Amino acid sequence: MSLFKKRKAFDEEEYVEAAEDERDEDEIDEQDPEREEGESEERETENVRKTESEVDDEDEDDEDEEDEKPRRKKKKKGFPVGSLIFMFLLVGVILAAGYFGMEYYEQLHALNEQYDAAREEASAELAAAQAEYAEADPDAPSNVAVREELTEKLLAEAREKVEALESEEAELDASISENEEAMHEIEGKEGFDYYKAIYDEYVEGREYVEDLLSGD
Amino acid sequence: MRTFFRVINSIFFTVALIAAAFCGYMVYSVMHYPQAEHDAEIADIKSQTEKTKTDTTAALEEGEERLAFLQADLRNLGDEGVELADRGESLQTEVEAKQLRLAELEANVALGEDMPGSVEKARKAYADKIRELEEKVQNGETSVRICYWTLDDGPTYITKNFLDALDEMGEHVHVTFFTANEANNSPDEEEMLRREMTSGHSVQNHSYVHSTLASGSVYRSTESFREQVQQQDDWVYSVTGFHPTIFRFPGGYHSWGKDLLPGALDVLEEMGYKWIDWNCNLYDAGAEENLPTSSLEVTRALTQIPEEPIAVMLGHDWNMNTLVAMKTAIPRLMKQGYVFLPLFPESVTMGMNAKR
Numbered sequence: 185m186s187l188f189k190k191r192k193a194f195d196e197e198e199y200v201e202a203a204e205d206e207r208d209e210d211e212i213d214e215q216d217p218e219r220e221e222g223e224s225e226e227r228e229t230e231n232v233r234k235t236e237s238e239v240d241d242e243d244e245d246d247e248d249e250e251d252e253k254p255r256r257k258k259k260k261k262g263f264p265v266g267s268l269i270f271m272f273l274l275v276g277v278i279l280a281a282g283y284f285g286m287e288y289y290e291q292l293h294a295l296n297e298q299y300d301a302a303r304e305e306a307s308a309e310l311a312a313a314q315a316e317y318a319e320a321d322p323d324a325p326s327n328v329a330v331r332e333e334l335t336e337k338l339l340a341e342a343r344e345k346v347e348a349l350e351s352e353e354a355e356l357d358a359s360i361s362e363n364e365e366a367m368h369e370i371e372g373k374e375g376f377d378y379y380k381a382i383y384d385e386y387v388e389g390r391e392y393v394e395d396l397l398s399g400d
Numbered sequence: 401m402r403t404f405f406r407v408i409n410s411i412f413f414t415v416a417l418i419a420a421a422f423c424g425y426m427v428y429s430v431m432h433y434p435q436a437e438h439d440a441e442i443a444d445i446k447s448q449t450e451k452t453k454t455d456t457t458a459a460l461e462e463g464e465e466r467l468a469f470l471q472a473d474l475r476n477l478g479d480e481g482v483e484l485a486d487r488g489e490s491l492q493t494e495v496e497a498k499q500l501r502l503a504e505l506e507a508n509v510a511l512g513e514d515m516p517g518s519v520e521k522a523r524k525a526y527a528d529k530i531r532e533l534e535e536k537v538q539n540g541e542t543s544v545r546i547c548y549w550t551l552d553d554g555p556t557y558i559t560k561n562f563l564d565a566l567d568e569m570g571e572h573v574h575v576t577f578f579t580a581n582e583a584n585n586s587p588d589e590e591e592m593l594r595r596e597m598t599s600g601h602s603v604q605n606h607s608y609v610h611s612t613l614a615s616g617s618v619y620r621s622t623e624s625f626r627e628q629v630q631q632q633d634d635w636v637y638s639v640t641g642f643h644p645t646i647f648r649f650p651g652g653y654h655s656w657g658k659d660l661l662p663g664a665l666d667v668l669e670e671m672g673y674k675w676i677d678w679n680c681n682l683y684d685a686g687a688e689e690n691l692p693t694s695s696l697e698v699t700r701a702l703t704q705i706p707e708e709p710i711a712v713m714l715g716h717d718w719n720m721n722t723l724v725a726m727k728t729a730i731p732r733l734m735k736q737g738y739v740f741l742p743l744f745p746e747s748v749t750m751g752m753n754a755k756r
Binding site for chain 2: 263264267268270271274275277278280281282284285286287288289291292295299302303306307309310313314316317320321322327330331334335338339342343345346349350352353356357359360363364366367369370371373375376378379380381382383385386387388389390392393394396397399
């Protein structure tokens with residue numbers, strides 16, 4: 185096959201087509217060998233002088249010429265089954281890739297959601313624990329206020345108690361004074377010491393028996 | 401057509417590449433999902449939560465401790481708390497002392513206004529407590545044992561010695577004197593009678609002359625009996641200011657009174673008296689040649705009394721051996737858990753017949 189034909193042929197159809205054209209020329213050349221040799225020498229001479237681009241231009245010109253030349257008839261092609269098959273294959277690949285891609289995407293999405301939910305729950309729990317700690321902190325203003333309030337309350341109760349004791353002491357002093365005055369008169373009575381001694385014995389005796397009863 | 405398919409296939413090819421790349425990326429993402437890192441992150445958050453909860457518990461406990469600290473003592477409330485605490489304690493002590501002082505004064509004043517009445521009230525309260533103790537002893541609810549040590553026929557020449565010995569045994573050792581004026585005479589009998597009272601002993605009635613049928617008049621008749629009881633009562637009252645309330649029959653009701661004077665108990669009841677014999681006996685009365693030694697009396701005391709949860713011992717305060725025996729027996733019996741109390745008419749032993 186000539187170089188021209190081979191360069192031009194970039195798909196199978198054109199290659200076949202080119203091959204067919206060449207086969208036709210070969211048949212002609214076989215019938216006329218001198219024509220083929222002359223053509224080959226001309227081409228080789230031309231190729232030495234021409235650049236590639238000129239060759240390509242010529243190729244295009246040749247192509248145009250071929251299109252125009254009615255004598256080189258293109259072979260009529262049938263429906264591009266290969267292309268169709270290839271297309272379906274690509275669609276299959278797209279669908280399969282899409283399907284499995286979405287499956288794994290959903291799986292990934294589910295994993296992310298699961299993780300997010302767990303993190304959110306853990307974070308909420310942490311936030312609640314921190315809030316509880318803030319409330320329980322003994323140095324928190326609310327707790328400091330509670331202690332100050334308690335302190336004031338206890339001091340107030342203590343002040344009241346002291347006042348009550350002072351008042352009671354004053355009353356006792358008054359009663360003691362009153363009774364001591366009465367005692368001055370009583371102690372002078374005849375027999376007081378005698379009765380007092382018996383009285384004290386009975387009181388002490390009773391206390392002694394009370395201790396026995398309580399197990400002391 | 402060819403070109404169309406060419407274009408379509410180019411587009412599809414590109415899309416297929418993209419789809420394959422997407423699928424490959426998803427597979428890669430799932431296969432290399434950073435599960436361990438995420439788990440570690442969540443575990444870290446949870447461990448922070450646990451630590452915070454632990455800190456919260458500790459904070460709550462500390463808060464409670466701080467509150468308890470404030471409530472524990474006024475002195476923890478600052479300078480004013482210290483001042484109030486000191487002042488309060490001082491006042492409390494003063495008030496308590498003055499309350500005691502006042503109670504004492506009021507009792508004395510009440511006593512002074514009605515001396516016999518106040519003493520009788522105190523005696524009744526004492527007697528009721530003794531009764532309560534007796535019932536516990538009888539029910540086995542206490543390990544305490546009671547001994548009523550009685551001394552008949554005094555006051556005598558040696559009653560003072562008995563009283564001195566009893567004083568030495570301790571402030572809570574008391575006996576009961578069943579007195580009979582004419583049984584023994586001594587110059588200090590009235591003084592001894594009062595001392596018996598002021599020492600916390602019980603002073604009761606044993607008749608005026610303490611005579612049995614042979615020589616005298618106690619059991620001659622109910623009238624004679626009544627006179628004897630009344631005469632002794634009057635004498636004790638005139639000396640002590642208090643009437644006796646318990647009678648002991650000379651020789652014992654079981655031995656003499658029951659048979660000789662059947663109506664005697666009615667007389668006593670009429671006169672407001674209780675009566676009692678004994679369940680333990682030193683046998684320290686009778687003819688001189690038959691009197692036991694002090695050692696024998698100690699033995700009798702230490703043998704008989706433990707047999708009775710509530711013992712009523714018969715002795716006589718005219719017998720020196722009895723004094724010696726008492727000085728030994730009573731301390732030893734006290735170590736065994738016996739208490740020596742005065743007899744009062746509220747006692748459960750009233751109406752006890754002589755056992756020995």
